[in-house]
Amino acid sequence: MPKWVLILLASVICGCSSGGSQVVYITPTPFVENALEAVTCPSPGRCIAVGWSKDYTKGLYSTLIEENTGSGWKIVSSPGLTTGLGSRLYGVACATPGRCIAVGQTQDLASRSKTLILENAGNSWTIVPSPNAIAFGLDTGRLVGIACPRPADCLAVGGYEVETGNYHTLIEENAGQGWEVITSPNAERGDSDLSQITCPTATQCLAVGSIAVENNGQGWVVGTYPTKGSLSAVSCVASERCIGVGGESLGGFPPVLAPLIFDKSDQNWTISSEGGVLGWLNSVTCQTANHCIAVGENDSYGALIEEQRGEGWKIVDTSTFAGNVKLSGVTCPSATHCIAVGEVGHEATAIADDIGSGWTLASSPNVGPAGAR
Numbered sequence: 093m094p095k096w097v098l099i100l101l102a103s104v105i106c107g108c109s110s111g112g113s114q115v116v117y118i119t120p121t122p123f124v125e126n127a128l129e130a131v132t133c134p135s136p137g138r139c140i141a142v143g144w145s146k147d148y149t150k151g152l153y154s155t156l157i158e159e160n161t162g163s164g165w166k167i168v169s170s171p172g173l174t175t176g177l178g179s180r181l182y183g184v185a186c187a188t189p190g191r192c193i194a195v196g197q198t199q200d201l202a203s204r205s206k207t208l209i210l211e212n213a214g215n216s217w218t219i220v221p222s223p224n225a226i227a228f229g230l231d232t233g234r235l236v237g238i239a240c241p242r243p244a245d246c247l248a249v250g251g252y253e254v255e256t257g258n259y260h261t262l263i264e265e266n267a268g269q270g271w272e273v274i275t276s277p278n279a280e281r282g283d284s285d286l287s288q289i290t291c292p293t294a295t296q297c298l299a300v301g302s303i304a305v306e307n308n309g310q311g312w313v314v315g316t317y318p319t320k321g322s323l324s325a326v327s328c329v330a331s332e333r334c335i336g337v338g339g340e341s342l343g344g345f346p347p348v349l350a351p352l353i354f355d356k357s358d359q360n361w362t363i364s365s366e367g368g369v370l371g372w373l374n375s376v377t378c379q380t381a382n383h384c385i386a387v388g389e390n391d392s393y394g395a396l397i398e399e400q401r402g403e404g405w406k407i408v409d410t411s412t413f414a415g416n417v418k419l420s421g422v423t424c425p426s427a428t429h430c431i432a433v434g435e436v437g438h439e440a441t442a443i444a445d446d447i448g449s450g451w452t453l454a455s456s457p458n459v460g461p462a463g464a465r
Contacts, residue, residue: 123148124460126156126441128433130375133425134186137162141421141433141443142194144180145459153178155210156459157194157217158441165443165456170210170217176200179208183248183288187240190214195248197234205234207264209248209271223273225252225262233262237299241291244268249299251285259285261305263312276312279303288375292328300326300336318361321352324388329378333357335364337373337386351396353386353405365405371396375421377430387419387432395419395444397432397451410444413453417442 128143141158155172158165172179181196194210194217209222224231235250245267251259261276261284278284279302286301295309300323306315317323321340328334336354341347351373353365370391378384382402390396393416397408410417419434419442428448436442443456 123439124458125435125439126458127435127438128156128158128420128441128443128456129180129182130184130421131423131431131433131443132184132186132192133423133431134189134192136425136429138189139423139425139431140184140186140192140194141165141431141441142181142184142196143420143433143435143441144178144196146178147460151177153180153199154459155179155181155194155196155208156441157181157210158443158457165454167457167459168217170194171219172208172210173198177203181208181210182234182236182250183238185238185240185246187246188243191243193238193240193246193248195235195238195250197250204230205232205252207233207235207248207250207262209235209264220271222271223264225260225273227252227254227260235262235264236301237286237288239289239291239297241294241297245294247274247289247291247297249286249289249301251283251301259283259302261286261299261301261303263299263305274312277305277314279314287323288325290326290328290334292331292334296331298326298328298334300324316356316359316361318352318354318363320363321354323354324373325375325386326356327376327378327384329381329384333381335376335378335384335386336361337376337388339372339388342370349391351386351388351398353398365398365400369396369407373398374419375432377422377424379424379427383424383427385422385424385430385432387422387434389418389434393418395432395434395442397444408451410451413444413451415440415442417444417453419444 131141133139155170157170177199186192207222224233233252235248240246263276283302289299291297304315324338334356355364373388376386395410395417415436422432424430441456
């Protein structure tokens, strides 16, 4: 869901006002919130999901990594900042079956963000040095998406706030000599932060968010962007064809949101699916040109899954899902197996599976007494 929508919703929930009326602050009963943001499967028998947990008694976020090697999902140890507001993970990718990278952010007590990169090249996750942009005279940045077009080359994308109050692109690359910030363009005005990256070839990558930027082997440039709605995620089925997902605001306060699916061919974005339901799409994956899956949340605080098999997109029935499920990431380790991750009711992790007979919620672990209020 786009950043501006979250800000508006937060103002509605807290009852914030710029006038003289009384503002009531509600402190939740202590509990631990768990959420998964992204998932990848470096091999058919191994999948990794990343996200975060929040201990409301401490006001502290912690990194959360779960892994399934065939005997169910289990939490694995993951490091992060244990001071300030803590650490969160938003994206994960594997350069090889034995080397995986997760990206996110840390925050101090003033909510200033710095980049966070974890790597597992064996049996454990460790923090590796990651650079930041500079704004307000300080190191700053957060990383949200990651892709590895070659075994020795990975790119992470995100953004950072600048002095004007807007957000700029942040792209970092590790081509075997450690992570470094790569020069990246921004829109002439407005926000330019990025949320996801895909690389259909070893030398061609596309990143989307508030804008779209692309690199065809000659450096990053601003690419074309849909004339309607916003992009949250993208998946390219070939070097010349990509599927983007996101949505648009239909107005109102809080805003009414409608999901959109875009098809990019020959540098032009066209809408390939709209209508039928309200909500937002957060992630998309394409196994082939004729099989793509997009996930998100509907306006009833439930899971939204749309699938393309052949021609046309169809909304998948998720009525059997228990609780208010929001899906944030999706991947397909094989042609007959797809996995989506997210959270249930802003309290517990959610993992959904489709092994060819429909989507069902799988058992997924949580940190602490998830949902206990």
